[in-house]
Every structure is written in structure tokens, then in C-alpha cells.
Amino acid sequence: MATTILDIAKHAGVSSATVSRVINTSGYVGNETRRKVEQAIRELNYAPNKHAQLLRTGETKNFGIISTQFNETAVARINSFIAEAHTAGYTTTLFITNGDRKREREAFDLLRAKELDGIFLVYRANDWDVLEKYLEDGPIVTLHNVDRPEIPSVFIDHYEGNRLALSYAWNTGCRRILNVYGTPAGLNTARRIKAYTDFCASKDLTPYPSGPFLRILSPDDVDGVVDWIEEQPLRPDAVIAHSDNIAALLVSRLKKRGYKVPDDLSIIGFDNLFVSDVMNMTTVDYGIEEQGRNACRSLLKQLDKKSEDLTPLTFRLIKRGTTKDS
Amino acid sequence: MATTILDIAKHAGVSSATVSRVINTSGYVGNETRRKVEQAIRELNYAPNKHAQLLRTGETKNFGIISTQFNETAVARINSFIAEAHTAGYTTTLFITNGDRKREREAFDLLRAKELDGIFLVYRANDWDVLEKYLEDGPIVTLHNVDRPEIPSVFIDHYEGNRLALSYAWNTGCRRILNVYGTPAGLNTARRIKAYTDFCASKDLTPYPSGPFLRILSPDDVDGVVDWIEEQPLRPDAVIAHSDNIAALLVSRLKKRGYKVPDDLSIIGFDNLFVSDVMNMTTVDYGIEEQGRNACRSLLKQLDKKSEDLTPLTFRLIKRGTTKDS
Known part of the structure; x- marks a missing residue:
């Protein structure tokens, strides 16, 4: 059983109202009485009910x-x-x-x-x-x-991040660049798609459709993408993923089917997570x-509390081993 | 400003004590009055203060x-x-x-x-x-x-898990097996060390000391281990790590220095996490x-609440590409 204010009061030989005044530091309590209550609190190892405290401070x-x-x-x-x-x-x-x-x-x-x-x-x-x-x-x-x-x-505006990945793929000689996307619920995916279509238009490339490459989130989804890649008479020469985990799965599954990364396909991730480091994957960093x-x-x-100012976030391409040299 | 009981009382034309009785479903309130209060709660979009509620239920x-x-x-x-x-x-x-x-x-x-x-x-x-x-x-x-x-x-008793990894390294021909450990604060590390020394004794192998290979937790720690490996006249032919993340860093850093895994060294991880899948790493699984x-x-x-029974956990070696065939 938890210790209550009543236990403290009994132990200190005072009323529970007095114990309450000591705990809440409200109202008058004589020094000698306060000492007795504080000693009882220590001896009984009492922790005041935090919910009751929170009711006061808000x-x-x-x-x-x-x-x-x-x-x-x-x-x-x-x-x-x-x-x-x-x-x-x-x-x-x-x-x-x-x-x-x-x-x-x-x-x-x-x-x-x-x-x-x-x-x-x-x-x-x-x-x-x-x-x-x-x-x-x-x-x-x-x-x-x-x-x-x-x-x-x-x-952060994924338009800029995806454009950075697309430009790097282009600069390393890729001309059939596939983008795979996450959930289309937020604007991030819309901005990635817009960066892709704008980029393809500016370079006179035929874009792949985005529909079949939305909601690529699980290992099974990635297997589906790799199946699709294998069926193409002219395969993509680069895949840009919306996250490092999806890029990691792409590298893993493509290697298992005998493809060489980046010789057969370049892969670019997003987020610069631990997995992109240990897999030596090219990725887009923005200070996640x-x-x-x-x-x-x-x-x-x-909340008008003391705080540092917000740091402006910028994109940076991290060149590693899943893309060719530019 | 948040809606209070007083706002509800005013809106419903009743006393705050009546509103309190409705919210707490305690004490008598006439049906008509209850309906008025409930309507006011809906109209004012009121959520009762949860701290006050928790004071009652405990x-x-x-x-x-x-x-x-x-x-x-x-x-x-x-x-x-x-x-x-x-x-x-x-x-x-x-x-x-x-x-x-x-x-x-x-x-x-x-x-x-x-x-x-x-x-x-x-x-x-x-x-x-x-x-x-x-x-x-x-x-x-x-x-x-x-x-x-x-x-x-x-x-789970890491003794069994480590013994499984050690046996597999032995069965694939490894004879200079290094173990790297995490924090020595808990018993897991002590059990891993005991499995290691028992195994070495049973196979008449000279064990590496454990002291320099405790607290291997960060990329820098792993670099230190790889430095040490490079300095050995006769290098270890297998490294067993206490986690997949450390095993992933070992594979990554060894490859960067030109070593081939598993030809030069076998690496075995622990936990069967995502990273061990995408890096095709041999690991020990136990249903983390x-x-x-x-x-x-x-x-x-x-808490005497309804619950499923606890599942017994057992170790299983997942053979992947960072070890040789047995």
C-alpha cells in the first residue's frame, strides 16, 4: 500500500490539513511542525501524488x-x-x-x-x-x-532533395531514372513527384509513371519493384528511393538477383541513416x-519557454558506393 | 481558453456541482438535467481534466x-x-x-x-x-x-546464443574466433564471456582476452577493433559481435580496408535486425x-490483468553471407 497524507499525519502527530499545507507550501505552518512533517515524509518514504500536484500548476x-x-x-x-x-x-x-x-x-x-x-x-x-x-x-x-x-x-521541401538526387544521377550518366515513393497522404510525395516530372521535362526524358511506385514501404513492396525492373526490355539505370531503408532493400534484393550496384543500376537513398553508412550507399542528407x-x-x-532558435535545414548529397563517379 | 465545468454549468443553466455529478456519474441527477448537461458538454466540446479523473480510479x-x-x-x-x-x-x-x-x-x-x-x-x-x-x-x-x-x-541467457554462434564459426573452419562485447554492467556480457571461455577450453583454443573488447558500442570503438585486427601477425578468422549494428559496422569497416568477408574473416551478428537482412549477415535470432x-x-x-502467457524464447542461427558454408 502506498503511503498517504493520513499516514504522514498520524506519524507526525498532526492533522492531515497541516500535512497538506506543508506539501503544497501554502498557508501557515510553524517551523517545529513543518520539521516533524518533513521528517515523517522522509521516514515513510512518501511521494506526493503527482496528479494532485498537476491539478494546481496546470x-x-x-x-x-x-x-x-x-x-x-x-x-x-x-x-x-x-x-x-x-x-x-x-x-x-x-x-x-x-x-x-x-x-x-x-x-x-x-x-x-x-x-x-x-x-x-x-x-x-x-x-x-x-x-x-x-x-x-x-x-x-x-x-x-x-x-x-x-x-x-x-x-523540409522534398522537391529540393529529390532534385539534388536526380541531378546527381544525371551527372553520373543515368538517363532512365526511376523514382519510388512512400505514402501519398502528405505533401512530401507530391513535391517529390513534381521535382521528378519537372526534371524529366527539363532534360527531355520520358518519365516513368508514379502510380505503380507509390506506397513502397515494405520488403514485399520492394520485391514488386524489382520484379517490375526485371520485366523491362530496357531497364532503369538508376532508382531514387524516398528513404534509406527502401534503398537498402533495393540494393539487397537486386544483388540477390545477380545485379551489380552501381554497374547495372545506381541506387540513391534519402535521410543519411546508419544503414546508408554501413552499406556504403549514396544518399541525401538534411540533418534529420x-x-x-x-x-x-x-x-x-x-509555450513562450526559453529555447534555441530553429536551425535552417539544407540538403547535401553524400556520395558513396551505390552510384558511379561523375 | 479551455472549457471548464463552470462554463458547462452556465451554458446548461445548472450548478457546477450538478455538472460534476454528471461527469463523475456519482450522486443523483434528474434525467432532464442530465440531458441538458450532456448537450452543453457536446456543444462546448468539453474534455474533462484527466488528472482529476485519475485521482479517482488510481x-x-x-x-x-x-x-x-x-x-x-x-x-x-x-x-x-x-x-x-x-x-x-x-x-x-x-x-x-x-x-x-x-x-x-x-x-x-x-x-x-x-x-x-x-x-x-x-x-x-x-x-x-x-x-x-x-x-x-x-x-x-x-x-x-x-x-x-x-x-x-x-x-534470455546469452550463454546459449553465443555458444550457438561459436559452434557455427567452429563448424565452418574458424579457429581464431574473437568475441566483442557491449556494456559489462549487466549479466549478458558476463554470460557471453563465460560461453566463450568454456567453448575455447572445450576445443583447446587459446582465447583472446575480453578486457580490450568490452564496451564496443560506437563506430569509433569498431574502428579500434579493426585497427587491432590489422596489427595481429595471425589475424582472427571470425568475429562474433554482441549486436547486428556492431556486426554491420565491422563488415563495413573491414571491407573499406580491403578485407573480404567471409573469405578473410567471418562475421556473426546478434538480434536478427533489419540491417542484418539487407546486409546479408549471418546472425543469431531469438525473437527480439x-x-x-x-x-x-x-x-x-x-497487475492481475488479462494477458497472454509469456512465449518461451529460443535461439536460432540464421545463416547468411558473412560466414563460410559448413
Whole structure:
């Protein structure tokens, strides 16, 4: 059984109202009485009920992190967000929704219920029409490239990142460049597609269609792409992936079928994660961890708390072994 | 401003005590009055303060997850723990301590303060002498192989896992087998070392010392190991790593220095993570995700909640391309 205020009062020989005044540092308590209560608290190893404390301050010093997935790309942002929040004195509650819209709304309801001081929305399940009503309940920041200025976002424009990858593929002699995409729910995919079609138009290349290469997220999806590549009379000579994990699967599966990377095909990833380092994969870097820190800084600023300024994020191509020399 | 009980009372034309009785479903409220209050709650989009609710039930339906690190090995367990907890109706609060002992104790204090219904301790910073006093505050389960039966654990005995890797290296012709280890804080490393020395004795091999190969955790640590390997007149012909990430770094760094894996050296990982799949690395599998689910099941059982039984975990060697054929 947990120690209660009544136990403390009995042990110290005072009323529970007196114990309450000592714990809450409110109202008058004589020095001698205060000492007796504090000693009883120590002797009984008492921890005041935090929920009762929070009712008074109105702050939980706790940020929510919401994501549909818990993959390495999400984890890299979450990790740096947690570190930045910790420095600012905030704990974090992480909600993985697995794409469950009700579960996501329940997490947002905790902002309304003052259970959370702010929310970092990594990957969302609901439409913005559903989520935007929570803006009035507390600070929210998202990773999504959302075309509503009222929703704070630390997105980066994938248009620039994809253009960088496309230009590098072109400069290393590739002329049949295939792009594979993630979920089309956010604007990131739309911006990657626009970069692709613009680039193909500018170089007079015939673009591959985007439809069959949307939602490439799992090993099975990648196997499907590799099947498709093998069926082409004239195969693509480069594949640009929307994440390093998908690029890693592409390299792995192509090698298993006897293709040489980059001699037969170049592969370019995105995010500059651990896997791209150990697999020596060319990728696009933009400071994924800085993006997580920026998300935390945005929440702190919305709460008028002390915070560093947000770091501007820029793209950089990391040349490694899955592309030819330019 | 958030809607309060007073706003509801004013809107419904009743007293705040009446609104409170409706929200708490306690005390008598006439049907007509109840309907008016419920309508006001809907119209004002009111969410009751969850802290106040929790004061009554004593349950938070929230599990804490504590880890010193947020690496892929931790993440694999955390991911499956979260999924299992979600199924049982629990949210999770994830605390990454970065090895900060005070921070870890603060997280355990939340169990004492009834902010958490239970704790899954993934990687710990404090000694058990410090942590064991929290056992009286609520259910705890750990991943550590701890020699105190009073602390529930879902550990697996790394002795068996390492012996499996050692036997396979031996069966593929390796005779100079190096083991590299993680943190020596827990018993896992001690068990891996014992498996190594027992195996070397049984095969009449001269074991490498373990001291220089403890705490191999970062890319720099792996570079140090590769430097050491290069300096040996007679190089090891196999390296067994305590995790897939370290094995991946070993493969990557050895290849960069011109070594062929497995022709020059065999590499065996541990955990069967994504990276071992895409890098086609031989590894030891034991159902790392099932281990996370078991941790959640243990907490549920300690709370007398409905739960599946814990799955027995067994080791399996996954033969891939970083070892020779036996």
C-alpha cells in the first residue's frame, strides 16, 4: 500500500490539513511542525501524488509524440526531439498509432485534457480537417509539409532533395531514372513527384509513371519493384528511393538477383541513416536529427519557454558506393 | 481558453456541482438535467481534466519504458512492447536517460507517485541496490539478466546464443574466433564471456582476452577493433559481435580496408535486425520482438490483468553471407 497524507499525519502527530499545507507550501505552518512533517515524509518514504500536484500548476511538463510508424526514419527524429525536450525539462509520451485514426484522436484528446503540454506529430493518420480543431487546445508541431500556415511545421521541401538526387544521377550518366515513393497522404510525395516530372521535362526524358511506385514501404513492396525492373526490355539505370531503408532493400534484393550496384543500376537513398553508412550507399542528407530538435524548439517557443532558435535545414548529397563517379 | 465545468454549468443553466455529478456519474441527477448537461458538454466540446479523473480510479493505464539508449536493438523491443500494451488498453511513456542515473530515478519516482502503472526497464543506469526499493511501488519488468529472483525479467541467457554462434564459426573452419562485447554492467556480457571461455577450453583454443573488447558500442570503438585486427601477425578468422549494428559496422569497416568477408574473416551478428537482412549477415535470432511482448505480458500479469502467457524464447542461427558454408 502506498503511503498517504493520513499516514504522514498520524506519524507526525498532526492533522492531515497541516500535512497538506506543508506539501503544497501554502498557508501557515510553524517551523517545529513543518520539521516533524518533513521528517515523517522522509521516514515513510512518501511521494506526493503527482496528479494532485498537476491539478494546481496546470503544466504537465510532458510532450506527446504521435506517429503512425516506429521505423528508423521516425526514430531518428523522435530520438533528437526527446533529447532536446529532456534538456528543457520535459518528459515525453510516445504514441504509436499504427495508422489507427481513433487512437490518434485519443492522443490529441490528451492535449485537450491538459495531460500533455504540446504535441509533435511525426506521421499522421487523420485528415487535417479533423486535427486542426486541436490547435486551440495547445501547441502542435508537425513534420508534414502541410499547406495550412496555421499549423506549425518543421518540414523540409522534398522537391529540393529529390532534385539534388536526380541531378546527381544525371551527372553520373543515368538517363532512365526511376523514382519510388512512400505514402501519398502528405505533401512530401507530391513535391517529390513534381521535382521528378519537372526534371524529366527539363532534360527531355520520358518519365516513368508514379502510380505503380507509390506506397513502397515494405520488403514485399520492394520485391514488386524489382520484379517490375526485371520485366523491362530496357531497364532503369538508376532508382531514387524516398528513404534509406527502401534503398537498402533495393540494393539487397537486386544483388540477390545477380545485379551489380552501381554497374547495372545506381541506387540513391534519402535521410543519411546508419544503414546508408554501413552499406556504403549514396544518399541525401538534411540533418534529420536537427529536424527533431527543431520540432521541440517550435513547441517551446509556442509555450513562450526559453529555447534555441530553429536551425535552417539544407540538403547535401553524400556520395558513396551505390552510384558511379561523375 | 479551455472549457471548464463552470462554463458547462452556465451554458446548461445548472450548478457546477450538478455538472460534476454528471461527469463523475456519482450522486443523483434528474434525467432532464442530465440531458441538458450532456448537450452543453457536446456543444462546448468539453474534455474533462484527466488528472482529476485519475485521482479517482488510481490507475493511469500508462506504462513507463526506461532505457539508457534509443538504438535499434532497444527500439525493436520497445516497438513490440508498445503494440502489446496498446492492445491491452495502455499508453506508454518512454524515458531515454542517456545513462543519467538521477533521470532514471525520477522516472521510477513516477511509479511511486502513481503516474505510471508499471515500468519496463530496457537498459538501466543505476545499480539494482538503488532500483529494487521501487519494487514495492508497482510492477517492474526488465530485459536484464539479473541474479535477483524478486525482480521480474524477460532476459534470455546469452550463454546459449553465443555458444550457438561459436559452434557455427567452429563448424565452418574458424579457429581464431574473437568475441566483442557491449556494456559489462549487466549479466549478458558476463554470460557471453563465460560461453566463450568454456567453448575455447572445450576445443583447446587459446582465447583472446575480453578486457580490450568490452564496451564496443560506437563506430569509433569498431574502428579500434579493426585497427587491432590489422596489427595481429595471425589475424582472427571470425568475429562474433554482441549486436547486428556492431556486426554491420565491422563488415563495413573491414571491407573499406580491403578485407573480404567471409573469405578473410567471418562475421556473426546478434538480434536478427533489419540491417542484418539487407546486409546479408549471418546472425543469431531469438525473437527480439517477442521479448518486448513478453515484457508487457509480465506487467499485465503482475497487475492481475488479462494477458497472454509469456512465449518461451529460443535461439536460432540464421545463416547468411558473412560466414563460410559448413
